[in-house]
Amino acid sequence: xxxxxxxxxxxxxxxxxxxxxxxxxxxxxxxxxxxxxxxxxxxxxxxxxxxxxxxxxxxxxxxxxxxxxxxxxxxxxxxxxxxxxxxxxxxxxxxxxxxxxxxxxxxxxxxxxxxxxxxxxxxxxxxxxxxxxxxxxxxxxxxxxxxxxxxxxxxxxxxxxxxxxxxxxxxxxxxxxxxxxxxxxxxxxxxxxxxxxxxxxxxxxxxxxxxxxxxxxxxxxxxxxxxxxxxxxxxxxxxxxxxxxxxxxxxxxxxxxxxxxxxxxxxxxxxxxxxxxxxxxxxxx
Amino acid sequence: xxxxxxxxxxxxxxxxxxxxxxxxxxxxxxxxxxxxxxxxxxxxxxxxxxxxxxxxxxxxxxxxxxxxxxxxxxxxxxxxxxxxxxxxxxxxxxxxxxxxxxxxxxxxxxxxxxxxxxxxxxxxxxxxxxxxxxxxxxxxxxxxxxxxxxxxxxxxxxxxxxxxxxxxxxxxxxxxxxxxxxxxxxxxxxxxxxxxxxxxxxxxxxxxxxxxxxxxxxxxxxxxxxxxxxxxxxxxxxxxxxxxxxxxxxxxxxxxxxxxxxxxxxxxxxxxxxxxxxxxxxxx
Ligand SMILES: Nc1ncnc2c1ncn2[C@@H]1O[C@H](COP(=O)(O)OP(=O)(O)OP(=O)(O)O)[C@@H](O)[C@H]1O
Ligand SMILES: [Mg+2]
Numbered sequence: 001x002x003x004x005x006x007x008x009x010x011x012x013x014x015x016x017x018x019x020x021x022x023x024x025x026x027x028x029x030x031x032x033x034x035x036x037x038x039x040x041x042x043x044x045x046x047x048x049x050x051x052x053x054x055x056x057x058x059x060x061x062x063x064x065x066x067x068x069x070x071x072x073x074x075x076x077x078x079x080x081x082x083x084x085x086x087x088x089x090x091x092x093x094x095x096x097x098x099x100x101x102x103x104x105x106x107x108x109x110x111x112x113x114x115x116x117x118x119x120x121x122x123x124x125x126x127x128x129x130x131x132x133x134x135x136x137x138x139x140x141x142x143x144x145x146x147x148x149x150x151x152x153x154x155x156x157x158x159x160x161x162x163x164x165x166x167x168x169x170x171x172x173x174x175x176x177x178x179x180x181x182x183x184x185x186x187x188x189x190x191x192x193x194x195x196x197x198x199x200x201x202x203x204x205x206x207x208x209x210x211x212x213x214x215x216x217x218x219x220x221x222x223x224x225x226x227x228x229x230x231x232x233x234x235x236x237x238x239x240x241x242x243x244x245x246x247x248x249x250x251x252x253x254x255x256x257x258x259x260x261x262x263x264x265x266x267x268x269x270x271x272x273x274x275x276x277x278x279x280x281x282x283x284x285x
Numbered sequence: 286x287x288x289x290x291x292x293x294x295x296x297x298x299x300x301x302x303x304x305x306x307x308x309x310x311x312x313x314x315x316x317x318x319x320x321x322x323x324x325x326x327x328x329x330x331x332x333x334x335x336x337x338x339x340x341x342x343x344x345x346x347x348x349x350x351x352x353x354x355x356x357x358x359x360x361x362x363x364x365x366x367x368x369x370x371x372x373x374x375x376x377x378x379x380x381x382x383x384x385x386x387x388x389x390x391x392x393x394x395x396x397x398x399x400x401x402x403x404x405x406x407x408x409x410x411x412x413x414x415x416x417x418x419x420x421x422x423x424x425x426x427x428x429x430x431x432x433x434x435x436x437x438x439x440x441x442x443x444x445x446x447x448x449x450x451x452x453x454x455x456x457x458x459x460x461x462x463x464x465x466x467x468x469x470x471x472x473x474x475x476x477x478x479x480x481x482x483x484x485x486x487x488x489x490x491x492x493x494x495x496x497x498x499x500x501x502x503x504x505x506x507x508x509x510x511x512x513x514x515x516x517x518x519x520x521x522x523x524x525x526x527x528x529x530x531x532x533x534x535x536x537x538x539x540x541x542x543x544x545x546x547x548x549x550x551x552x553x554x555x556x557x558x559x560x561x562x563x564x565x566x567x568x569x
Contacts, residue, residue, distance in 0.1 A: 189377035193443075196337055197450055198367030198394025200360075203401045207390050211381045 064256035065263070072250070072258035073265055086246065090265050093242035094273075096160050097228040100167035105221060107172045111137075112179030118188060119205070134180065140173030145231060149240035160241035167228050167235070178220045179213075186212040219281045226277035233266045287351060288312040289486050290336065290454060295345035297331050297510075305331040306342070307510035313488065315453075318480045320501030320518070321490035324530060327507040329490040333456045336488070337369045338362060350453065367394030370447025370485075374459040376439040380432035384423065384442050387431050388414040391449025410449075417445040421475055437468035444475050455479065457489035461496070469493075473500050494521070 003017040016023075071077075073086035082088045111133055113119050120130035148169050152162030190208040199207065236244020243262060250259040290313040297306040305328045313319055321329045334340035336347055338354060347354040354365055370391070378387045392410045393401060400406060406414070418424045421441035426434060431442060440460060447455060457476060461469035477500055479485045491497050497504050498518040506514035506521075506529040513529050514521065527534060 187377075187380070189373060189375050190379040192339055193371065193373060193377035193446070194379075194390050194393065196339060196366060196369070196371040196456075197391050197446070198363040198365075199390070199401075200363060200398070202398065203393045203396075206401050207382075207386075207393060208379055211379050211386075215381075 060256055065260040067257055068261035068264055069255075069257035070261055072246075072255075072261040086243065086262055086265060089243040089246055090269060092160065093232045093236075093244070094229055094269065096163050096242050097167060097232040098225065100164045100232075101171060101221070101225045101228050103164065103168040104171035104175050104224075108175035108179055111172075112176050112183060113205070115176060115180035116183035118184050118186075118191070119209070134177070137173045137176040137180070140169065141177060142173075143170070145170040146235070146238055149235045149238045153239040158239040158241070158245070162239065163232060163235045163241035166240050167232065171224055171228065175220065175224055178224070179217060182213055182216040182220060183209065185216075215284055219284050222277045222280055226273050229273045230270050286315075289315045289350055290488075291346075291348045292332075292336070293346040293348070295332070295335055295347070296343045297328070297335060297340060298343045305510050306335065309345075309507075309510070309512055311505065311512065311515070313454075313486060315486055316480070316484055317486055318477070318500060318502045319486075319488045320497040320504050321488065321507065322492075322494060322497055322504060322529065323490075323507035323513070328510040329507055330458050331510075332507065333371075333458050333488065333490060336454075336456060337366050337371060339371075363394055367450050368452050369454045369456055370450050370452035371456040371458070372440065372443040372447055372460045374462045376436070376443045376463075378431040378439055378442055378446075380430070382431060383428050384418065384431055384434065385414055385427040387442050388418055388427075388445045388449055391417075391446040394450065413449060414445070417448045418442075420448070421445050435468075436464050437472060440464065440472050441475065444472070444479075448479065452485060455485050455487045455489075457487065459490050459492060462492050469496065476500070494526070 003013045006013045006017070073090075076082070076085060079085055083092055114129055115133035115137060117130055120126040145166050149162060149166035152165035152169075156162045156165065186209060190212070191204055194204045194208040232242050233244040233247065236242045236246070237248045239245065243266065247259055247262045247266075250256075250262065290311075292309055292311040295306050295309045296304070298304050309328075309332060321332065323329055331340055335342045336349075336354070338347075338357075342355060345355070349365055349369070352361075352365060354362070357365055379390070389406050389410060392406065392413070396406070396410070415424060415427065418427055421444050423434075423438055423441050423445070426438065431439060434442065443460075455476065460476070461472050464472060473496060476487055476489060480487045489500075491501075498521075501518050504514065504516065504518045504521060505512060506525075508529055514525055521529075
C-alpha cells in the first residue's frame with residue numbers, strides 16, 4: 001500500500017497506514033458490541049404484538065379521533081369563562097409557556113454571565129463561581145420537566161402554577177447554559193482592546209460583550225419559547241395545568257371525538273409557533 | 286530624565302510551561318519609534334501585553350513614567366492603562382457597534398460609569414471622537430457599523446480609539462499584518478505622524494523588515510523570548526538577519542503595491558525531498 005512511500009524514504013509509517021487488521025479489529029468490535037446490546041434489548045423488553053387489534057384501532061382513530069367534536073373547543077356549557085373553553089385553554093397554555101419562559105430569562109440572564117468562562121477567568125474565586133454556576137445549570141437541566149411538574153403539583157396543587165413552575169425551573173438550566181455558551185463564543189478581541197483602554201470590568205461587559213450577545217440571546221430565547229409552547233400541553237398529564245389537563249381527562253373517559261378536537265388545536269398551535277419562530281430567527285441571523 | 290518605559294528582567298512562563306519571555310530588559314525613551322521583530326512565537330505579542338498587563342508577567346518589573354505597573358492594582362492599573370493606547374492585528378473592534386461607538390470606547394477609562402451604562406458620552410468626548418475620526422480620514426463613516434468597513438479603515442478606527450485615550454505610549458501588535466502592502470504603508474504613516482506630531486512613543490511589532498527599516502528609529506529583535514538585537518535599523522546586516530530569523534531565511538524587499546512576503550524559507554535537504562514544491566514562510 002501507500003505505506004511504501006514512507007518505508008522507501010526511511011520514514012516511520014503512520015499508524016493509519018499500518019496493517020489493515022488493526023483498524024478492522026476495532027470496527028468489528030464496535031459492530032459486535034452494538035448487535036449484542038440490540039439483541040439483549042429486544043429480549044428483555046419482550047415486545048409483544050399478539051394483542052394488537054387493528055380493526056378496533058382503525059375504528060377509534062378514523063371513526064372518533066378524526067371526527068373531532070368541535071364543541072370541545074367552543075362550547076360555553078358547564079364553563080365559567082371563555083378561558084375555560086377548549087380554545088380558551090389553548091391560549092392559557094400558550095401564555096403559561098410565555099410567562100414561564102419570561103421568569104426563567106430573569107434568572108438565567110444574570111447567572112449566565114457568572115457561568116461564562118471568558119468573563120470569569122483570571123481569578124481563582126471567580127473561576128470557582130463559574131464552575132459552581134455551570135454545575136447548577138447542569139443539575140437543573142438534568143431534572144426532567146415532567147418530574148418538576150409532579151413536584152410543582154405537590155407544591156401548588158393541580159393547576160397552572162405547577163406548569164409555570166416546571167417550565168420556568170427547567171429553563172433556568174437550559175437557557176442559562178445556552179446563554180453562557182453564547183457569551184463564551186463571542187469574539188475576545190474587543191474585550192482585550194476595551195480592557196486595554198483602562199475600562200473597568202462592567203464597562204468592558206457593557207461595551208464589548210453586550211453588543212455581541214443581543215442577537216444570539218434573542219434567537220436562543222425564541223427557540224426555547226417555541227420548545228416550551230410545544231411542551232406545555234403535555235404537562236397537563238401530570239396535573240400541571242393547561243389544555244393537557246382536559247385532554248387527559250377526555251382520554252381517560254374515552255371521549256375520543258373531544259380529545260381529537262383538542263389534539264388538532266395543539267397540532268395547529270405548535271406548527272404555527274414553529275413556523276413563526278423559524279421566520280423570526282431567520283430574520284435575525 | 287528617567288525613560289518613559291523600563292522593563293526589568295521580564296519573564297513570562299505560560300501555564301503549560303512555554304517560556305515566552307526569558308529575562309527581557311529594555312528601556313524606551315520618550316519619542317522613540319521602537320519596532321519589535323522576531324519569528325512567529327518569539328514573544329512579541331507577549332512582550333507588548335506584559336507592558337499593559339493584558340498578560341501578567343511571571344516575574345520582573347515594568348515601570349512606566351516612574352510608576353511600577355507590575356505592582357498596580359484595580360483603579361491604579363486602569364489609570365496607567367488609559368495612558369497606553371493599543372492597536373491590534375485583527376483590529377479588535379466591536380463589529381456590531383458603530384464606528385463612533387468604537388472610537389468612544391477609548392474614552393471609557395475617563396468616563397463615569399453612569400455615562401457608559403446610559404450610553405451618554407459627554408459632549409467633549411463626542412467632539413473628541415469626531416476630531417480623531419476626522420484625523421484618520423474616516424469621519425464620513427462615523428455612523429456605519431464597524432464590520433461594514435475595509436481592513437485598512439477598521440485599523441484607522443483602531444488608531445482613533447487609541448488616540449481617544451490621549452496616550453503617552455502606543456502599543457501596536459502587528460497592526461498591518463492583515464493588510465495589503467499599500468494599505469500597510471498608509472496605516473504605518475498614521476503611526477509615524479502621531480509619533481512625530483503628537484510626540485507619542487510607539488512600540489510596534491512588525492513582520493516586514495522593510496517596514497521596520499522605513500518607520501523605526503530603533504529595532505528590537507526577539508528570539509526565543511530573549512533580546513537578540515537592540516539598535517538602529519541600519520545595524521541589521523546579513524549576519525544579524527540570519528541570527529534573528531535563522532540560517533535559511535532570505536530577505537525579500539517589498540515596496541508599496543508589491544504583494545510578496547518578506548521572508549521565504551526554502552526547505553533544504555530532507556525537507557526538500559519530501560515536498561519540493563513547498564515554500565514555507567516563517568511567521569505564518
Ligand atoms: N495564552 C497562551 N498560553 C500558552 N502559551 C502561549 C499563550 N500565548 C502565547 N503562547 C506561547 O508563547 C510563545 C510566544 O508567543 P507570542 O504570541 O508572544 O509570539 P509572537 O512573537 O507574537 O508570535 P506571532 O508572530 O506568531 O504573533 C509561543 O510559543 C506561544 O505558543
Ligand atoms: Mg503575535
